[in-house]
Amino acid sequence: EIGYRKWASENNEFAARLAAEKVTSEIGKYFIIVRSEALEGELRAKLDPLLSPQGQSRLGPLMQQMQEEKGSEEEQLKAKDKFFQDSDREELNRYLQDRLDIYRALEKDQHAPKFASVFVLDRHGNQLAVAFNDPTTRPTSLGLNVAHRSYFHGGAADVPESSIPSGSEEVTHLAETQLSAIFKSSSQKTWKVAISTPLYRGEGGEEFIGVLVYTINVGDFAFFRTENGIAQSHYAVLIDGRPGPSRGSILQHPLFRRITLQGEKLPEELLGM
Numbered sequence: 001e002i003g004y005r006k007w008a009s010e011n012n013e014f015a016a017r018l019a020a021e022k023v024t025s026e027i028g029k030y031f032i033i034v035r036s037e038a039l040e041g042e043l044r045a046k047l048d049p050l051l052s053p054q055g056q057s058r059l060g061p062l063m064q065q066m067q068e069e070k071g072s073e074e075e076q077l078k079a080k081d082k083f084f085q086d087s088d089r090e091e092l093n094r095y096l097q098d099r100l101d102i103y104r105a106l107e108k109d110q111h112a113p114k115f116a117s118v119f120v121l122d123r124h125g126n127q128l129a130v131a132f133n134d135p136t137t138r139p140t141s142l143g144l145n146v147a148h149r150s151y152f153h154g155g156a157a158d159v160p161e162s163s164i165p166s167g168s169e170e171v172t173h174l175a176e177t178q179l180s181a182i183f184k185s186s187s188q189k190t191w192k193v194a195i196s197t198p199l200y201r202g203e204g205g206e207e208f209i210g211v212l213v214y215t216i217n218v219g220d221f222a223f224f225r226t227e228n229g230i231a232q233s234h235y236a237v238l239i240d241g242r243p244g245p246s247r248g249s250i251l252q253h254p255l256f257r258r259i260t261l262q263g264e265k266l267p268e269e270l271l272g273m
Helices: 002-038 041-050 060-067 073-085 087-104 254-261
Strands: 117-122 127-132 183-185 190-201 207-217 250-252
Touching: 002 190, 002 207, 041 087, 041 190, 041 207, 060 073, 073 087, 087 117, 087 127
Parallel strands: none
Antiparallel strands: 117 127, 117 207, 183 190, 190 207
């Protein structure tokens, strides 16, 4: 009996390590993809018309009006319309959708990368353009400031929005490609994680101009979409073990996938909302 217990424990540990290594390897591949996307010449060609010679967003004043709490609703709506209808911004948005559609076309291959969205932030953390894998998703953050998110400032966790000085040059930004803290999708009711990388301008890449962000539904990692080789008597559960407020949160569980495959959203109690 003692021998069987020891064997079962060792077998469980081996299966867990194998699963963790596969997910880690997959995240590494996502890093390579996002870094490559950030170097695309066409991305810079679509982004440059939106920037001043000093690297500031040309649409900055409009976004400030959209974010101004003291402004009238009429002024905010006018600013929002001008921002959404700006031709250069629309060109950038179309480009992001085209790039996302390339990966969407590969989704029949269960081992192919699957992104939930892609967006570009300016140097202050304002969202300039966004595209979604699900065409029915509404862009609720477009034009808003998300500098408090870890995928922009590069920290281990999101910080309170009130701690970010609006429009300040002192806003901290990430310096290299990284995996963000997990966050909850308010529209799709699921855990998400982002892989983001800084964007620079100039021959030596010395001028920071923004951040490129690709998001992934945690349950859409290929390991959880395919037959992963784990014995039928086992199942994989992904838990956030990084320091921060989400430490210990269950990010993916077979029950989550069963619910979403039925076309339903996860109950709030399963996400800790």
